[in-house]
Amino acid sequence: MKTVIMAGGKGTRIAPVAGDLPKPMIPIGGKPVLEREIECLREQGFTDLILTVSHMADRIMDYFGDGSAFGVRMEYFIEEVPLGNAGALFRLRDRLTEDFLLLNADAVFDIDFRRFVDYHWEKGGLATLFTHPNSHPYDSGLLIADDHGAVQQWLTKEDPRPTWYRNRVNAGLHVISPAALDLAGEDLAAGKIDLDRQILKPLCGNGKMFCYDSPEYVKDMGTPDRYRAVCEDFAAGRVQAKNLLHKQRAVFLDRDGTINKHVGFLRNIDDFELLPGAAEAIRKINASGYLAIVVTNQPVIARGEVTEDHLREIHNKMETLLGQEGAYVDAIYYCPHHPDKGFEGEIPELKIDCDCRKPKPGMILQAAKDFNIDLENSWMIGDGENDIRAGTAAGCHTARVGEKSLLDIVAAVGE
Secondary structure, three states: OEEEEEEOOOOOOOHHHHOOOOHHHOEEOOEEHHHHHHHHHHHOOOOEEEEEEOOOHHHHHHHHOOOHHHOOEEEEEEOOOOOOOOHHHHHOHHHOOOOEEEEEOOEEEEOOHHHHHHHHHHHOOOEEEEEEOOOOHHHOOEEEEOOOOEEEEEEOOOOOOOOOOOOOEEEEEEEEOHHHHHHHOHHHHHOOOOHHHHHHHHHOOOOOEEEEEOOOEEEEOOOHHHHHHHHHHHHHOHHHHOOOOOOEOEEEEOOEOOOEOOOOOOOOHHHOOEOOOHHHHHHHHHHHOOEEEEEEEOHHHHOOOOOHHHHHHHHHHHHHHHHHOOOOOOEEEEEOOOOOOOOOOOOHHHOOOOOOOOOOOHHHHHHHHHHOEOHHHOEEEEOOHHHHHHHHHHOOEEEEOOOOOHHHHHHHHHO
8 A cells, every 4th residue: 555645845835944945844852753653563563654745745755765774665746836635646647557556744643544544444534634633623614414423414623513522533643546537527627626625525425435443642742732741742752652553542431420420320411510520630640641432321322211322412412521631432332231120111122231331341451452452551540340340351440439539540550
């Protein structure tokens, strides 16, 4: 698979850091950020690279040459005139005969690209976007997708958004089929082209573009503050550790009574209210490098009292409220089953004795499979005995909210 890396930007905002360097050559841990990207790709077998260059192109080409010194094969496309952030793709169309990776040269990342590409092929779409939660979804563009990950809407930070939304942000890494360029139309090939607005957004709502949700590390370094932050993360090992090729640690969290106030069976979204300190606790989990994963029994679905769409809206409210306080969860797992029968309006096919309903560890085990989690070095925190039993059965450390708050427990976990 070819990888196209867009390396032509001037880096106006990061100029105080860049000095006389082009943005892709700014050092991270003593090496240009672009070299860090190439190392991540090469180690996973992605060695056929095309760089689109413009500003200070000679500095980039002189350093990397044909790529052989870095274990890759590198070609260049020089933008003599500005083509936008996607115009070069149309000039390269004859070289892009199969699906390709499309990356930016100023991003700091370390991800499992094979997992990303496999997901793209599994979905069979024209484009797949690497998406993740962040600590400021309220001023970020959002992607709204269906249950299968197909993108329905792409909202910029200026667009009106739902009251409650999932914290799902485009990270700027893509797998794209050449057919997406063809679908955009030959008339685009003549001038400057915006990747998001003119190629990707038109794919919304037609089942041709998908989200790939991952907690792995991807951050741009477009400003001096962001640059300093990613340098600190790299030095601390946080960038490399988040790659799903490596074992992850997680804090599994019950929902009702742990994150939000317990009101019995929560059926009404208006009754959802974060507990004091919950957002701060989850923010600390985010900063620690542990994944924050919610695992919650929701028998109200089997009982016919809440639909899965309604539950999704409740979880969107949780993510929105957490995001407003700079916190996020990496994933949410819920069990919709309930073994006891005889409720008016119940859903018969969900009235089963399943493997996912706590105190059974099914949700935790599934998350461990999905995110390559080291359960022995992970925690299950909840407010009930079933939470503790589920965590123990999965092989996790456990802690119960009660005498200690979630914030107190998380502080102890971090130690």
